[in-house]
Structures are given as structure tokens and as C-alpha cells.
Amino acid sequence: MQKLYGAPGWGSAITEIMFSLAGEAYQLIDVEGFDRPGPARDKLLALNPLCQVPTLVREDGTVLTESAAIALVLLDENPQLAPAAGTPQRAQFYRLLVWMVANVYATLTYGDYPERWVSQAPQELQASTDRHRENLYLWLEAQAGDGPYWFGEQVSLLDAWFPVLVSWKPRHAWFEQHAPKIASIAHNISQRPELERVLRANQLLP
Ligand SMILES: N[C@@H](CCC(=O)N[C@@H](CS)C(=O)NCC(=O)O)C(=O)O
Known part of the structure; x- marks a missing residue:
């Protein structure tokens, strides 16, 4: 296996x-x-x-x-876990899948371990990457639809990001306040019974 x-x-x-x-x-x-x-x-x-x-x-x-x-x-x-090939939604699926790792993960790579990258004022690097991440999420929020999932009624692999992402900095309360659509998608996907075990094992359920 x-x-x-x-x-x-x-x-x-x-x-x-x-x-x-x-x-x-x-x-x-x-x-x-x-x-x-x-x-x-x-x-x-x-x-x-x-x-x-x-x-x-x-x-x-x-x-x-x-x-x-x-x-x-x-x-x-x-x-079935992405919009159909050849549609505009499929192009957005590719874009956001890559966007997540190219942009969000990059802030974590540098911001979570600032002392690896700078010898002075590591907290400044952490603060600036935290700020950048918040701005990225505000942009993402502006792209979000009305749910219940990122691509409306269709569940896609992109939705897998949201329950984890809202548990990381800037954390749930920030998303509820500044990015409610993202918070709502995270909530909705987390309700799916096939995810209960894995969400519990990763401490992603209340
Ligand atoms: N580009 C990688 C990034 C993976 C990544 O940064 N994972 C984090 C965990 S959330 C990690 O392992 N961080 C430890 C480190 O960078 O030393 C991916 O998309 O999978």
C-alpha cells in the first residue's frame, strides 16, 4: 500500500x-x-x-x-474530483492548486522558520510573511463563490485545502471575520462523513 x-x-x-x-x-x-x-x-x-x-x-x-x-x-x-477538462472552471482549478503551493506555502517556508534565512531580526521576516499570507487570503476570498464548496455544488480536490488552511495562522477567528466564504467552505467540506476520521486524526474537528 x-x-x-x-x-x-x-x-x-x-x-x-x-x-x-x-x-x-x-x-x-x-x-x-x-x-x-x-x-x-x-x-x-x-x-x-x-x-x-x-x-x-x-x-x-x-x-x-x-x-x-x-x-x-x-x-x-x-x-470526478475536479471540474470537467476543457472548461473555464478546470483552468481555475489548475490555477488555484498551483497558486496555493506557490504562494501560501512559500510564506510558511520562510515565515515558520525565519532563523534559517536571516541572521538578524527573524521576527521581522515572520511578521512580513504573516502579513503577506493574510493579503493572499483576502485575494482568495474575493475569488470565492457562494459555495457550498469552491466550485459550487461540485466537490473537488481543491476543497481539501480549506479545513487545514483555516486551522493555520491567521487561524479560524481571522477567517470568520475577514474571509467568511473561505471559512464557510472549510466548514461545509468538513461536514462530509467520508472525512470524519481523517479530520479527527488531524485535530481538525472542534
Ligand atoms: N511545496 C511543498 C511544500 C510542503 C511544505 O512546506 N510542508 C510543510 C508542512 S505544512 C513542511 O514540511 N515544512 C517543514 C519545512 O519546510 O522544513 C508542497 O506543496 O507539498
Whole structure:
């Protein structure tokens, strides 16, 4: 069975939600603490030189990293989890899938570990990337429709992002106040019974 390296509540939770929407089986290898020196880090580093989650080892033994790449491979086998190919919505699906990782994840890469990147005033880097992330979410909110999911009635792999994203900084209360459509999509997708187990395991349910 494919093995997903991850930690509760981290970015691997997004991939777990995607797998659960697709009904695809996986074994979770918990590498909690992988961002500090230790056995979990060594285990993950052996597979992914960036030492990030999600990291997937597929059934054929190949390693697949990058949330968007994993989503696209999953989509090949589960085409119902995105708007139909050739439609404007499909183009937006691709755009936002890449936008999430290219923009939102970048703020976390630098802002969550500022001392890796600057020797002085790391808190300034953290504050500026936090601010940038809030602005990104305000833009995303302006693109959102009326739900219940990102693409209206259609559940897509993009929706997997929202329950996890609202649990990260700037956190739920900020989204409720400044990005209520995103908060609502996160809430709606979290109600789906096929996600209950994975949301609970990742401490994403109240
Ligand atoms: N581009 C990667 C980014 C993954 C990523 O940044 N994951 C975070 C967890 S939420 C991580 O592993 N951070 C630890 C680090 O960067 O050292 C993706 O899209 O999967």
C-alpha cells in the first residue's frame, strides 16, 4: 500500500483529505517532530531532500512529493474530483492548486522558520510573511463563490485545502471575520462523513 509520510495537522493532512475524498487507501507514517533533528527527520530526509510533508511513497516504490503533483496524479484516477477538462472552471482549478503551493506555502517556508534565512531580526521576516499570507487570503476570498464548496455544488480536490488552511495562522477567528466564504467552505467540506476520521486524526474537528 502507498505510504504517506506526515504529521497530524501538518500539510500532509491536506493530502489525507484528498485521499479520503477519493476513497483511496494509504498507510500514514507519522513523522511528527521531523522539523527538528532526530530519527523522524532522518527517516524523512532519506526520501525527500527538502524534508517536508507530504511525502508519498507509491506502491511501485517511487517517491512523490509536492501536494499539487500528488493531487494531479490522484485526479488522473478520480476525474470526478475536479471540474470537467476543457472548461473555464478546470483552468481555475489548475490555477488555484498551483497558486496555493506557490504562494501560501512559500510564506510558511520562510515565515515558520525565519532563523534559517536571516541572521538578524527573524521576527521581522515572520511578521512580513504573516502579513503577506493574510493579503493572499483576502485575494482568495474575493475569488470565492457562494459555495457550498469552491466550485459550487461540485466537490473537488481543491476543497481539501480549506479545513487545514483555516486551522493555520491567521487561524479560524481571522477567517470568520475577514474571509467568511473561505471559512464557510472549510466548514461545509468538513461536514462530509467520508472525512470524519481523517479530520479527527488531524485535530481538525472542534
Ligand atoms: N511545496 C511543498 C511544500 C510542503 C511544505 O512546506 N510542508 C510543510 C508542512 S505544512 C513542511 O514540511 N515544512 C517543514 C519545512 O519546510 O522544513 C508542497 O506543496 O507539498
